[in-house]
Ligand SMILES: CCCCC/C=C\C/C=C\C/C=C\C=C\C(=O)SCCNC(=O)CCNC(=O)[C@H](O)C(C)(C)COP(=O)(O)OP(=O)(O)OC[C@H]1O[C@@H](n2cnc3c(N)ncnc32)[C@H](O)[C@@H]1OP(=O)(O)O
């Protein structure tokens with residue numbers, strides 16, 4: 001009897017071990033067990049979700065709107081009728097994007113150069129915006145900087161650069177616009193784009209994690225304080241969405257993409273159009289009762305990373321039979 005149990009336990013240990021090996025090999029990029037085929041259940045819809053004209057007569061400022069997710073948000077808001085202003089450091093990039101989107105939607109997109117790290121530049125940028133369109137109804141703080149780096153290799157200036165763009169930049173834009181909006185008794189929707197690790201923290205992107213957590217504290221605090229001025233503050237935490245800006249700095253060789261997709265329960269990355277639809281909804285009057293919200297939009301990646309037992313997804317039905325038999329045999333403690 002004892003020998004039978006030992007034999008079974010040995011076999012079980014072997015199957016569980018081989019599962020672990022397969023799991024490791026998935027993490028390191030060789031052929032995996034899961035094909036990600038569950039993505040077929042979750043196809044992205046790319047067209048604008050809100051009724052056309054939802055942003056007619058509304059002005060939207062999108063920082064970092066020249067590229068990546070900011071560009072997609074600008075395109076969607078513009079398609080829905082908004083007059084958009086996109087602001088970042090590279091005027092040529094902004095102008096190209098502005099022209100492309102304007103010509104597709106027929107709605108004006110303005111390009112304004114601004115380094116959000118510099119409060120004076122932010123103030124001048126807001127002067128320009130006031131002259132161009134008046135104060136905006138929608139503000140999306142999307143500009144960011146990031147790179148993967150072991151923390152022991154970070155220089156003080158590397159830390160300062162990321163936290164200046166992400167936390168100080170968001171604060172300068174938000175405070176400058178907030179003060180002027182309050183003075184003019186005009187309400188607005190503020191949205192900050194953070195990340196799922198703003199909540200958990202993450203090694204190797206520590207300045208970004210620290211600054212994004214600060215942005216979340218800033219927005220939750222102002223949601224409580226400035227509702228009385230007609231301002232809403234919300235946060236979207238995106239999971240991985242392929243953009244050149246993010247992927248070139250966070251996975252420069254592409255080695256981690258498969259492991260990342262494997263741990264996302266919906267089996268795929270998000271798309272810029274999907275986040276643009278969510279940002280448009282949160283910024284629209286359909287969400288006028290939403291303030292202080294933190295919306296995770298990540299295909300399930302965060303909970304997948306968090307649950308201690310989630311790796312058991314790789315246990316096969318036959319292995320479960322053995323495991324269950326073992327567990328049921330256990331009597332007492
Ligand atoms: C397990 C792996 C998972 C893979 C993940 C793959 C995909 C992504 C999934 C999820 C993403 C989640 C969150 C994403 C958050 C983001 O924010 S993504 C957006 C990224 N976009 C950008 O960063 C665009 C803007 N970035 C930049 O302009 C630059 O990269 C920079 C931020 C560096 C700012 O440029 P600039 O002001 O010109 O700075 P400098 O070049 O002068 O550098 C300032 C100091 O920083 C040091 N530094 C720069 N790069 C690095 C580096 N790679 N490693 C270490 N240090 C770096 C530089 O040396 C300067 O310091 P010193 O003066 O030398 O001391």
Ligand SMILES: NC(=O)C1=CN([C@@H]2O[C@H](COP(=O)(O)OP(=O)(O)OC[C@H]3O[C@@H](n4cnc5c(N)ncnc54)[C@H](OP(=O)(O)O)[C@@H]3O)[C@@H](O)[C@H]2O)C=CC1
Nearest residue numbers: 064067068069088089090115116143144240241243245246
């Ligand atoms: N893509 C992803 O998987 C994820 C992205 N995010 C977040 O989404 C947002 C957009 O990222 P994404 O589109 O991927 O990456 P991008 O690199 O394309 O976007 C970052 C933008 O920020 C602007 N920017 C950087 N520094 C400054 C500065 N000092 N002043 C003004 N603008 C600046 C850049 O423009 P310029 O160079 O012209 O200044 C750029 O347009 C960011 O907040 C990021 O943290 C969060 C989680 C996942």
